[in-house]
Amino acid sequence: MDAILSEPRVDRPSAPATPAVLAQGVSISFGEMPALSGVDLTIQHGDFVSLIGPSGCGKTTLLRAIADLVQPSAGTLLIHGAAPHEARLARAYGYVFQAPALYPWRSVARNVMLPLEVMRMPKAERVARAARYLDLVGLGGFGRKFPWQLSGGMQQRVSIARALCFEPGLLLMDEPFGALDEITRDGLNLHLHRLWRSTGLTSVFVTHSIQEAVFLSTRIVVISARPGRVVQVIDCDLPGERDLELRETPAFLAIANRVRAALRDGHSYD
Amino acid sequence: MTKAKRIAIRILPIPTVLLALLIVWYIAAIFLNADQAQSLMDPDAPQGFAAVARATLSMDRPVLPAPHQIAASLWDSVFGWPILSPRNLIYHAGITAGAALLGLAFALVLGIALAVGIVQLRVLDRSLMPWVIGSQTVPVLAIAPMVVVVLGNLGMTGVLPKAVIAGYLSFFPITVGLVKGLRSPDPMQRDLLHTYAANEAQVLTKLRWPASIGFLFPSLRVAMSLALVGAIVAELPTGAQAGLGARLLAGSYYGQTIQLWAALLMAAFVSLAGLGAIALLQRATIAARGGRL
Numbered sequence: 001m002d003a004i005l006s007e008p009r010v011d012r013p014s015a016p017a018t019p020a021v022l023a024q025g026v027s028i029s030f031g032e033m034p035a036l037s038g039v040d041l042t043i044q045h046g047d048f049v050s051l052i053g054p055s056g057c058g059k060t061t062l063l064r065a066i067a068d069l070v071q072p073s074a075g076t077l078l079i080h081g082a083a084p085h086e087a088r089l090a091r092a093y094g095y096v097f098q099a100p101a102l103y104p105w106r107s108v109a110r111n112v113m114l115p116l117e118v119m120r121m122p123k124a125e126r127v128a129r130a131a132r133y134l135d136l137v138g139l140g141g142f143g144r145k146f147p148w149q150l151s152g153g154m155q156q157r158v159s160i161a162r163a164l165c166f167e168p169g170l171l172l173m174d175e176p177f178g179a180l181d182e183i184t185r186d187g188l189n190l191h192l193h194r195l196w197r198s199t200g201l202t203s204v205f206v207t208h209s210i211q212e213a214v215f216l217s218t219r220i221v222v223i224s225a226r227p228g229r230v231v232q233v234i235d236c237d238l239p240g241e242r243d244l245e246l247r248e249t250p251a252f253l254a255i256a257n258r259v260r261a262a263l264r265d266g267h268s269y270d
Numbered sequence: 271m272t273k274a275k276r277i278a279i280r281i282l283p284i285p286t287v288l289l290a291l292l293i294v295w296y297i298a299a300i301f302l303n304a305d306q307a308q309s310l311m312d313p314d315a316p317q318g319f320a321a322v323a324r325a326t327l328s329m330d331r332p333v334l335p336a337p338h339q340i341a342a343s344l345w346d347s348v349f350g351w352p353i354l355s356p357r358n359l360i361y362h363a364g365i366t367a368g369a370a371l372l373g374l375a376f377a378l379v380l381g382i383a384l385a386v387g388i389v390q391l392r393v394l395d396r397s398l399m400p401w402v403i404g405s406q407t408v409p410v411l412a413i414a415p416m417v418v419v420v421l422g423n424l425g426m427t428g429v430l431p432k433a434v435i436a437g438y439l440s441f442f443p444i445t446v447g448l449v450k451g452l453r454s455p456d457p458m459q460r461d462l463l464h465t466y467a468a469n470e471a472q473v474l475t476k477l478r479w480p481a482s483i484g485f486l487f488p489s490l491r492v493a494m495s496l497a498l499v500g501a502i503v504a505e506l507p508t509g510a511q512a513g514l515g516a517r518l519l520a521g522s523y524y525g526q527t528i529q530l531w532a533a534l535l536m537a538a539f540v541s542l543a544g545l546g547a548i549a550l551l552q553r554a555t556i557a558a559r560g561g562r563l
Contacts, residue, residue, distance in 0.1 A: 067465055069465070088464075088465065090467075091466060091467060095462070097458050097461070097462065098458075101458040101461075101462050103459065103481075104559075104562060105481075105483070105559045105562075106480075107560060114476065117476065118463065118476065119466065145560075146560030146562070148560075149560075
């Protein structure tokens, strides 16, 4: 476990040969119902990859398969070169759910400490980590509050701090801002982008918002309607440091239009 | 609305109901005791309504004692004797409450163990739950003498058989409430621990148990009342010399209706004290959880 925790965050220039996530011909079905079929995907270290597609296309299912929360029925799936099950046991990823999923009986700081407790980290270190990561998501000083005293956006930031605090090599996010209002969502997108810029943490982000995907990502994976297939992988080579104003620029809109076209193609596959 | 008015609205309903109850009680006492009172009165004395009514409210063994007689008896049996005297009602209440508390402790241990077993092991869910439910269909009045006889043969007398019967009666709401509580976490909360590769024991201690606390308190209230009923019922067939059950039994044997009612009221006070203690515990728990259960 110590090896995982002390593993340095790898930036793209020095990326090792083993990809962060490698999927080859991954198919997933629930009983007779196919959810994903033949997905090939490579995610490099330091990438911010968005999975975008219509509702029910299996993008969440793909993320859950990476997290070992569902099992592929066919194909190969490797996380840091290991099977998802082993990656989960090695605590290789942090997962942010659609809802904050905070435990209401725990204070904000103790919610962030939850994974550290499970991993049996000494108390002093737990307290220090919780304070550091709450600071990182802009919630320093809120540690003693309880979840119900925070707004939805703040709660989701707590859940991001909780996913980051044990310093995993991979961050998986499942429509984390889907339930929030537009302005809060903009603010959190900017915050998440700066967080990713400063840490270089490999991230996989599920969304159905084109704008969100283009703003955050280095690459966008467009998935078709059920059963989900990868329609197209679009490189998102916008400048490194991004601002919300970027969304009005022609370069941004051009990429957004390509994503929209790919999504439309995906729909017609039905 | 003024502050005084608001306080009045909050507090007034209780004395109002009490007053209505007392009036109905006095009227009932006069009518129920009238025949007996008349037969006991000096036939030469005047027998108007006022005289009969006065007589019905001051009998030694009325059919229905008047509230002030019960209050006087209660006062005398609590303050008129040393606390360890068998004539002091507090002494009897203490004995019964002790058995009920020990029984509640048994019920908690058994109830928690059963609930955890049922939630963690599918086999136990299938095999134990029907027995848990079935156990409550057997009347406690049938079980109590058998428990007393069997434990008595094993050399266990006094508080233990009573606590066993109280525990038998009160583990059920704890088991049922906790099974529901331990199963209350949603899939997302469980998936979260799964992503940390938490083991079953950690899922239990970090998620299932804290999530079930909110379900525990209502169960505890029901269990507390049942434990007291169990302890009192257990004192009936044992021929116990002490305890509220013994007082109730003696009161009904000898037609001491005033003593009977005083013991009954004392049992209600013990129950209220128990509920109050649980309410305090709940308040402390809520405070420790930042204001919500």
